[in-house]
């Protein structure tokens with residue numbers, strides 16, 4: 001056997017090893033979560049309130065809370081992010097403002113989420129006196145999602161061919177009409193994909209809502225944006241750190257993790273399907 | 285009697301320090317086809333895009349002089365650029381249908397001006413598509429995506445889209461260079477057919493095409509208009525040696 005052939009075999013096996021390790025971690029990860037949490041899954045787990053000091057019952061209010069938080073935060077962040085992106089691509093003036101926004105976006109994207117939590121506590125809960133509430137948490141999460149949404153939207157808007165813009169202007173459209181009627185609709189599927197990906201991130205975050213929105217236990221669903229809410233990731237955290245009956249609490253925590261995981265997987269799958277559909281249908 | 289529709293007066297244009305259009309005085313006659321020919325980079329597209337103020341989109345561009353459309357300077361500070369672009373339509377080198385339905389592509393010009401009445405839109409869409417010789421091919425699929433059309437069909441649809449604005453002038457920048465010979469022939473015939481409705485200014489690299497369809501020919505060279513006249517005359521007895529060289533393919 002010559003040297004090159006040997007190198008080839010060693011190299012390929014190294015790659016194979018890498019794949020096997022990755023697969024091992026992924027599978028054991030899923031196995032652990034599902035095996036430890038699967039036992040508590042039942043219909044009532046999804047539809048019931050927690051009972052008897054969190055040792056039994058379901059996680060319905062946490063599911064609802066996470067949905068509310070996520071939807072509200074995306075409703076805030078999506079228009080804001082899209083408008084910012086449009087501005088950055090098509091107006092891009094004045095230069096200093098663009099630089100500041102860009103630096104801010106790139107910095108925000110790398111900030112650890114616990115710091116968002118502290119920021120939200122100071123600004124929304126304290127200064128703006130929104131208290132620990134659905135709206136404070138959603139605003140904090142919206143800021144967390146903004147960089148992702150801005151970047152995705154900016155890229156989506158930039159990838160709209162210049163010829164569309166020229167074609168529209170040459171027909172006598174104003175810049176604003178061109179943006180609203182041609183550019184944004186063309187970029188929309190990609191913008192939405194970005195938004196859905198950020199939903200996945202927002203839904204799973206604990207730190208930003210810890211001080212701003214989440215409560216360990218609530219006897220009723222939030223009926224206004226000023227109420228505290230339960231949320232899936234915080235519920236896991238609470239079950240694992242509070243209470244006095246870990247034997248009963250830990251399986252519920254893992255069960256909650258399964259639900260959260262399924263939720264995030266469902267959201268990501270939706271994003272992938274949408275993206276696939278766009279790739280197939282676009283012809284420019 | 286031919287009528288002067290557009291006149292440029294001392295038209296000068298720069299891209300930053302690059303002096304591209306050299307003090308041009310140029311006339312476009314109404315309801316005629318004028319061809320702009322010349323070697324690559326001589327400023328044909330730039331001149332064409334000056335007529336509907338598309339060069340306004342390029343920040344490096346500086347323009348001096350006047351372009352008069354029926355006596356009104358389109359670069360006047362009081363002129364409305366969207367109005368100019370409605371009166372002077374443009375079709376680009378590559379077909380650029382919007383990712384909308386055929387119907388919404390053609391209705392776009394009216395819709396942005398606030399026309400909502402369905403009967404009006406229906407009529408204009410049909411008439412424009414007929415005028416662009418594509419109605420029969422698309423009448424059963426008006427509400428499917430314009431991107432599903434072939435390249436030649438897309439280009440004719442883009443012509444229909446421009447015609448829907450009822451422009452006085454249609455600017456065509458090498459409209460057939462991305463198309464196959466059959467689609468090209470169709471668009472050439474279409475141009476001749478459109479002559480009684482609209483004034484056409486066409487940039488082309490295809491000398492034979494200019495000869496086939498145009499009434500007037502302008503030969504540009506390095507930012508100057510070297511020769512202008514009736515196509516027959518320019519093609520048979522060019523006054524300038526450079527025109528003759530270009531037409532006979534000495535350079536290109």
Ligand SMILES: Nc1ncnc2c1ncn2[C@@H]1O[C@H](COP(=O)(O)OP(=O)(O)OP(=O)(O)O)[C@@H](O)[C@H]1O
Pocket residue numbers: 299302304322323324325326327328329330331342344489
């Ligand atoms: N957006 C622009 N920015 C800077 N310079 C430009 C721009 N567009 C054109 N130019 C320059 O202006 C000159 C004329 O270009 P133009 O596109 O008008 O030539 P053309 O005659 O249409 O050439 P072609 O036959 O290749 O299309 C060239 O020197 C070109 O480099």
Ligand SMILES: [Mg+2]
Pocket residue numbers: 328329330487
């Ligand atoms: Mg050109």
